[in-house]
Amino acid sequence: MKRYDNIVPSLFLDFMQMQEFAKDPLVFTEGAGIRLKTTDGHAFIDALSGVFTASVGHGNRAVIAAIGAQLEHLAFAPPLHGTNPAALQLTELLLRVAPPGVGAAKLLSGGSEATEAAMKLARQFHRQTGAPHRYKIIGRYGGYHGGTMGALSAGGGRERKAPFEPLGTGFLHVHPPYCYRCPFDQLYPSCGRTCAELIGRTIEAEDPQTVAAVIVEPISISSAGFVVPPPDYLSRLRQICDQSGVLMIYDEIITGFGRLGTMFASEHFGAVPDITCCGKGMSGGYAPLAAILIRDRVARAFYGEADDNVQFHHGHTFGGNPIACAAGVAVLTEILSHDLVGNARARGEHLRARLEEMAARYDLIGDVRGAGLLQGIELVRDRATRAPFPRGARPGKAIERAARERGLLLRCGDNFAAFAPPLTVSDAEIDEMTALLDASIAAAQRELAA
Ligand SMILES: Cc1ncc(COP(=O)(O)O)c(C=O)c1O
Structure with a gap:
């Protein structure tokens, strides 16, 4: 990574504060299937298909x-x-x-x-x-x-x-x-x-x-x-x-x-x-x-x-x-x-079931919604009343940070977290992603309670 350190802030990335990004930049070099690697050797699971884009996975030979x-x-x-x-x-x-x-x-x-x-x-x-x-x-x-x-x-x-x-x-x-x-x-x-x-x-x-x-x-x-x-x-x-x-x-x-x-x-x-x-x-x-x-x-x-x-x-x-x-x-x-549309349907059901399982355990998951391989959770302060977190709390961003530390990239807004993995994904890979999300929610919950 050192080789690029000086140049990183000079590249304006989408919607990003480059001063902040430059403190801990992600520079991706390799991709295979659902996985990405960065210049400093870190591995990530790409649960967002880049940005809803890598539909047939990274490094597809055909x-x-x-x-x-x-x-x-x-x-x-x-x-x-x-x-x-x-x-x-x-x-x-x-x-x-x-x-x-x-x-x-x-x-x-x-x-x-x-x-x-x-x-x-x-x-x-x-x-x-x-x-x-x-x-x-x-x-x-x-x-x-x-x-x-x-x-x-x-x-x-x-x-x-x-x-x-x-x-x-x-x-x-x-x-x-x-x-x-x-x-x-x-x-x-x-x-x-x-x-x-x-x-x-x-x-x-x-x-x-x-x-x-x-x-x-x-x-x-x-x-x-x-x-x-x-x-x-x-x-x-x-x-x-x-x-x-x-x-x-x-x-x-x-x-x-x-x-x-x-x-x-x-x-x-x-x-x-x-x-x-x-x-x-x-x-x-x-x-x-x-x-x-x-x-x-x-x-x-x-x-x-x-x-x-x-x-x-x-x-x-x-x-x-x-x-x-x-x-x-x-x-x-x-x-x-490869009937990836059928795969999206079947794997999407598996992903949905995993998220619903998590919703039963975490009070901060208010809703699980989506279709196929676009599934997400809405985060709430109080599930019974559906009361949202106060504006500055941004639970989705806390999950995003915790997920990144654990090697998982997903789409998070202030009050939601969502998956959109490559359509080639398997059930085992979904289990791997959702296990990382599970640990990330637990970490975010601790951070929000502190
Ligand atoms: C729903 C939707 N429409 C349009 C766009 C714009 O596409 P692009 O960034 O390729 O110009 C995006 C990009 O994120 C999108 O999500």
């Missing part, structure tokens, strides 16, 4: 070989003049596994590019289908759709937005579903899904002829919280969007490609969006890769004669890059040929 083979042929194809076989193979595969009715894909390089593209596509779609005044985008408080200005405007995380405000105009926010702590003080199902109905009322109040799209993460996990909607929330939202002519966008950058035990969250929740944003696990982290999947009825509006000028007016230099696409083809092939 993906490495596919990228090497592509490099031998072509590393970059001129995007203003043409495409390449890897991009076409990936598109073919994507259309095969996509939610029903998807007729086109736009290949991109990162999640923020995908959500930006989805919102631009929605606005252009309305403009060329007789509704030129539809421009507003409805997002949700606490949602995260990326770090670029448009994506940040659609997101609803106060802390991530504050330094850059004022952000884009035409973005509105509603409260997300949060049954454990309902913002409307109601109980599911007698609530009648107020959280979904309010989106309908917001569209009405704004005038449907001005609203282009609603963007939601089917399951949302960010520093603002871990939101799992009630089972019929998204199907009701689908009806509301259909009734008001508003496009429905899913940000499946975390939930796509098997994470929930189905290829996409639309299958898990039984409601298909008009545009699906993908990223992260799509390339397993082997190359920057993202996409939007476009339902045929939306895609059709973008075909015409050259003079019609209706093509999607959007592009990025690295969209459809051959290396990234070769990685995407190889990762998707791994997911399909």
